[in-house]
Amino acid sequence: MRVIVIGATGHIGSFLIPKLVNAGFEVFAVSRHANTPYKTNPAWRSVKSISLDREKLEQTGEFGNEIAQLNPDIVIDLICFTQESAQQLVNAIRGKVRQLLHCGSIWVHGNTRFVPSTEEQQKFPLGDYGINKAAIESYLIDEYIYQGFPATIVHPGHIVGPGWCPLNPAGNFNEQFFIDIEEGNEVLLPNLGLETLHHVHADDVAQVFMQAILHRNNALGESFHAVSNQALTLRGYTQAIADWLSKPVNIRYLPLAELKNTVSEDDYNATVEHISHNSNCSNLKARQLLNYNPRYSSIEAIQESLIEMIKF
Numbered sequence: 001m002r003v004i005v006i007g008a009t010g011h012i013g014s015f016l017i018p019k020l021v022n023a024g025f026e027v028f029a030v031s032r033h034a035n036t037p038y039k040t041n042p043a044w045r046s047v048k049s050i051s052l053d054r055e056k057l058e059q060t061g062e063f064g065n066e067i068a069q070l071n072p073d074i075v076i077d078l079i080c081f082t083q084e085s086a087q088q089l090v091n092a093i094r095g096k097v098r099q100l101l102h103c104g105s106i107w108v109h110g111n112t113r114f115v116p117s118t119e120e121q122q123k124f125p126l127g128d129y130g131i132n133k134a135a136i137e138s139y140l141i142d143e144y145i146y147q148g149f150p151a152t153i154v155h156p157g158h159i160v161g162p163g164w165c166p167l168n169p170a171g172n173f174n175e176q177f178f179i180d181i182e183e184g185n186e187v188l189l190p191n192l193g194l195e196t197l198h199h200v201h202a203d204d205v206a207q208v209f210m211q212a213i214l215h216r217n218n219a220l221g222e223s224f225h226a227v228s229n230q231a232l233t234l235r236g237y238t239q240a241i242a243d244w245l246s247k248p249v250n251i252r253y254l255p256l257a258e259l260k261n262t263v264s265e266d267d268y269n270a271t272v273e274h275i276s277h278n279s280n281c282s283n284l285k286a287r288q289l290l291n292y293n294p295r296y297s298s299i300e301a302i303q304e305s306l307i308e309m310i311k312f
Contacts (some may be wrong), residue, residue, distance in 0.1 A: 001098070003213075004072040006054070007079030008047075009037050012103065016076070016206035023210070028070055039162055060084060061304045066091025072096075076209060077101045083135045090143060090151075095210070097150065099216055100140075100161040101209055104155040106198060106225060106281050108134040114281035115196070116231070118156070119223045126276060137223055144221035152212045153223035158280060161202035166305045169198065169237040171274035172267040178306055181242050186250045190259050193235030193251065200227045201301035204294040209306035211290035217248050218289040228298040231280040240299045241306075 003020050005013055008029030010183040021043035032049045037044065050070070057063035067075060069091060073192035075097055080086050086102065093100065106128035109117045121129045125134040136153075143149035152308035168177040170189055180187050208226040212219040232240070236249060260268050286292035296304070 002028065002071060002247075003074045003076060004030060004067055004070050004079065005076045006030045007077070007103075008068070010078060011164065011202045012078055012156070012205050013037065014039045014163075014210070015161070015203040016209055017041070017047055017184035019206055019210045021046055025074075027070070030067070035270065054079065054085075058088060064088045064090075067140060068092045070094055072101045074101070074213060076101045076103075078136060079297060080136060081129070082141065083139050086136045090140070090149060091115050092243065094147075099150045099152060099213065099220070101154060101212055102136060102140055104137055104153045104223065104261060105130065105133045106155045106157050106227065107277055108137055108155060108281050109279070109281070110134075110277060111279070112278045112280060112284075115280040118227060118282050119285055127273065129233050130277075141221060141223070150216075150220050150222075152219040154208050155206045155223060155225050155281075156227070157198040157200040157227035157281060159202050159205060160173060160191040160199050160301045160305045162304060162307065162308045165309055166302045167197060167274065168233075169193075169234045169241070170267070170271055171195070171234065172262075172263075172270035173181045174263075174267050174312060176242065178310060181238065181247060181249065182245050182246055182310075184240075184250065185239060186252055188262055189234050189238065189251055189253050190256050190271055190275055192253055193238070194233050195278045196231040196233055196280040197237065197274060197277040197298075197299040198227045198231040199301055200294070201269060201296040201304070202229070204296055204301075207294070208286055208290065208292055211286070211292050214289045222254045222285075222289070222291065224286040224292075225283050225290075226286065227281045227283050228294050228301065229295060230298065232298050237299075242300070244299070244303060
């Protein structure tokens with residue numbers, strides 16, 4: 001079968017494409033630029049690369065048609081961010097594909113009220129990103145229920161893996177936080193450090209997509225969390241990294257109003273955004289229906305990123 005992967009050279013695609021090739025699928029990798037994947041693999045040599053400018057083509061209503069003309073059996077959309085974008089693709093491939101797999105986000109849950117969050121509980125999305133992803137999920141599930149459109153939604157947590165900086169224990173992407181732990185310097189955490197983050201290795205996200213294809217009948221019309229088995233508290237995350245580095249940990253806790261004066265505006269905004277979501281999601285549904293078995297704990301995934309990034 002032919003699989004079209006939209007946004008193929010990003011974090012998830014770097015691990016997903018080889019899995020698809022090794023499983024015997026004919027793979028077309030669609031991206032805006034001829035980028036190289038984050039992690040090289042010989043399997044990419046058998047992949048056909050297609051360069052399409054999604055944003056530009058959507059303005060003229062042609063992007064979905066371009067995908068349909070590739071005659072896919074399966075479409076995996078890793079870079080859809082609005083309901084309008086999803087609708088254009090669905091309308092173009094309706095009746096022509098066995099399955100559309102959409103990459104959502106655990107941020108559809110927004111301000112988490114019950115933990116661990118399950119896929120079916122009521123959602124309270126925050127911010128444009130989370131609100132748009134929640135709208136796409138609702139649209140695709142309705143399309144399955146009322147039109148029989150073969151959609152599946154995968155909601156990754158905070159993706160980590162070789163090639164990029166993991167979300168740090170303060171809820172932002174400043175790698176200096178990890179260096180400060182390694183050097184024994186004081187690190188600052190918001191509030192009491194009890195908010196949660198839920199990381200996942202990109203390879204495990206790719207595993208959920210693969211399992212959703214292999215267990216298609218269980219996956220149609222469903223959404224699944226792609227996360228590790230356990231979320232991390234901010235202070236627990238900090239302590240785990242310090243223990244891994246065999247360093248004493250020196251944490252100071254600050255109310256957000258005070259923390260704002262100690263970090264950059266970008267770091268502060270990222271911290272507020274992440275602790276407001278307080279992500280902690282169950283992966284039980286994916287384990288039961290898709291036979292998902294994450295290879296990495298959150299800490300193991302983060303460690304792999306840090307070993308390559310900072311050479312710890």
